[in-house]
Amino acid sequence: MSIEPAIADRAPADGAPSDESTGRFIADLDDRTPAGIAAAVGRLIRSGTLSPGSRLPTVREVARELRVSPVTVNQAWRALAATGAIVARGRAGTFVGEQISATPVGRSQRLHPPSDSAFRVDLARGTPDPELLPDLGAALRALSRDQAGDLAADYLGEAVLPDLAAKVRADWPFRAERLAVLDGALDAVDRLLAVHVRLGDAVAVEDPCFPPFLDLLAVMGARPVPLRLDESGPLPADLARAVTKYAAVAVILQPRAQNPTGASFTAHRVRELSDVLDGSRTMVIEDDHSAGIASAASRSLGTRLPGRTVHIRSYSKSHGADLRLAVAGGPAELLDPVVARRMLGPGWTSRLLQRVLVNMLDDNSAGKAVATARAEYRRRSSALRRALARHGVTVARGDGINLWLPVADENAAMISLAAAGIKAAPGGPFVVGDRPSIDHLRLTIAAVTDADVDWLATELAAATTATPTYRRVRRA
Structure with a gap:
C-alpha cells in the first residue's frame, strides 16, 4: 500500500513545525537516489539525531532541499515505512517510528509451519537424507x-x-x-x-x-x-x-x-x-x-x-x-x-x-559417502521427473535435492497432497516480485524411495491441476 497520500505536501493540521534538521543533514548527500536518501535518514534515526516521534519534513520540502523529484523522495519514504522506521499519520504528517522493526516478515516460518499432522512422505524439509551423510x-x-x-x-x-x-x-x-x-x-x-x-x-x-x-x-x-x-x-x-x-x-x-x-x-x-x-x-x-x-x-x-x-x-x-x-x-x-x-x-x-x-x-570413506549421496540424489530426482513425465507433467531438470513443480493453484495443490499424506513446501514464500503466472511447489527429493516414486508421481500429477472449490450459497 502506498503511503504517498499520508506524506503529501500539506502542512500538519496542528501547524507544528517540521524537523528541518533532516533536510539540512541530507542536503550534502552525494547519492540522491531513493536508496541513498533512505539510507541517510536511517542513519539519522539509528544515531538518535532523529528521535522517536519526530515529525519529518514534507515530501516537497525534502525534494526542494535536495533538488530531486518528489517521486524520488516518496520512494525513499516508502522504503523507510516498510521497516517501521517512519509512520504516516494522515494529515498530521509523517513521523519517526518508536523503533525500527526487527521482526522478520516470516517467509521462513511460512515455509516450515508447525504441524501436528502425520504425513506419509515429507517433501517440504529441504534437508538431505540422514542415511546418506558420512x-x-x-x-x-x-x-x-x-x-x-x-x-x-x-x-x-x-x-x-x-x-x-x-x-x-x-x-x-x-x-x-x-x-x-x-x-x-x-x-x-x-x-x-x-x-x-x-x-x-x-x-x-x-x-x-x-x-x-x-x-x-x-x-x-x-x-x-x-x-x-x-x-x-x-x-x-x-x-x-x-x-x-x-x-x-x-x-x-x-x-x-x-x-x-x-x-x-x-x-x-x-x-x-x-x-x-x-x-x-x-x-x-x-x-x-x-x-x-x-x-x-x-x-x-x-x-x-x-x-x-x-x-x-x-x-x-x-x-x-x-x-x-x-x-x-x-x-x-x-x-x-x-x-x-x-x-x-x-x-x-x-x-x-x-x-x-x-x-x-x-x-x-567419508569422501566415498559424499560421492554416493551426490549420485543417489541425482538418481532420485531423475526417477521422479521421469515418473511425472509419464503423467504429462514436465519439471525442469535441476541439480541438488529440490524440484520446482508448476501447479495450477498453490493452495489447492497443497490441500490435494495433504489429503494423500504428502507434505510439500508452498512456492509463495520464494517469490520476490509480482505473483507469477504459474504457481509452484518446492519438493525435496532427498527422502523419496523407489517404492514411493510411482505413487508420488500419480498424486503430484493430480495436484498440479487441482483448483480451488467454492461452496455455492443458495439464494433465499
Whole structure:
C-alpha cells in the first residue's frame, strides 16, 4: 500500500513545525537516489539525531532541499515505512517510528509451519537424507586427545585452522585473498549484509529466492530487487537493471543447485553476469550451499571479479547440519570488517569442529559417502521427473535435492497432497516480485524411495491441476 497520500505536501493540521534538521543533514548527500536518501535518514534515526516521534519534513520540502523529484523522495519514504522506521499519520504528517522493526516478515516460518499432522512422505524439509551423510562418529574418534586439548584451551589461535584453509584453497574456484570460517552459509550471508548493507539499500536477489534471504533483508530495511531465472541462473538484463536503475549495493546468488529451482551457472552465464557488474561497486555474495552433493561444476563470478566477490561454501548438506560450518573466501576489504565485528561476539567458529571437518575431508570413506549421496540424489530426482513425465507433467531438470513443480493453484495443490499424506513446501514464500503466472511447489527429493516414486508421481500429477472449490450459497 502506498503511503504517498499520508506524506503529501500539506502542512500538519496542528501547524507544528517540521524537523528541518533532516533536510539540512541530507542536503550534502552525494547519492540522491531513493536508496541513498533512505539510507541517510536511517542513519539519522539509528544515531538518535532523529528521535522517536519526530515529525519529518514534507515530501516537497525534502525534494526542494535536495533538488530531486518528489517521486524520488516518496520512494525513499516508502522504503523507510516498510521497516517501521517512519509512520504516516494522515494529515498530521509523517513521523519517526518508536523503533525500527526487527521482526522478520516470516517467509521462513511460512515455509516450515508447525504441524501436528502425520504425513506419509515429507517433501517440504529441504534437508538431505540422514542415511546418506558420512559417519560423523568416525571423525570424532579420529580427534586425538592432544589435538582436542590444545584447541579447546586456545583463545588466541588462528581463527581458521591452517589445515582446513589448505584443504579449501586447493579447489576454491578463484584465488581468495582472505578466508573466514562462519557458523553456516546463512550466518555468513547475514554477517556480510549486516556490515555492508544499510537501511534503504537495494539488494538484487534471484526470483524465486531462498526465503531466509528475504527475511534478512526485511529485518535490516533493505529492498530486494528481483532477478528472473532461467536454467543457467539470473538473467543478465535483470541484473543490469538492478545495478543501473536501482543502484543495487549487493547481489545474492546461488551458483549451483539453486534453491528452489535447481538451476546452476554455466561458464557463459558467469561471463555475462561479470560483464554486467564490471565497473560497478556491487558486492557479489555467492552461497554454494550444495557443494559436495551438487553434480554441476563449481563456478564463481570471483574468477572474473575477485575484488568484489565473496564465495561461501557450506558443509551442512554434504557432511552434517550440526557441524554448522561454512567457509567464506574473498577480498580482505569485504571480509575483514566481518571478522573484526565478530570478535566482539562469538569470536570464532569452534576449532574443534573445524578439526572434525578436516578429518572428514581427509577420510576416504567419508569422501566415498559424499560421492554416493551426490549420485543417489541425482538418481532420485531423475526417477521422479521421469515418473511425472509419464503423467504429462514436465519439471525442469535441476541439480541438488529440490524440484520446482508448476501447479495450477498453490493452495489447492497443497490441500490435494495433504489429503494423500504428502507434505510439500508452498512456492509463495520464494517469490520476490509480482505473483507469477504459474504457481509452484518446492519438493525435496532427498527422502523419496523407489517404492514411493510411482505413487508420488500419480498424486503430484493430480495436484498440479487441482483448483480451488467454492461452496455455492443458495439464494433465499
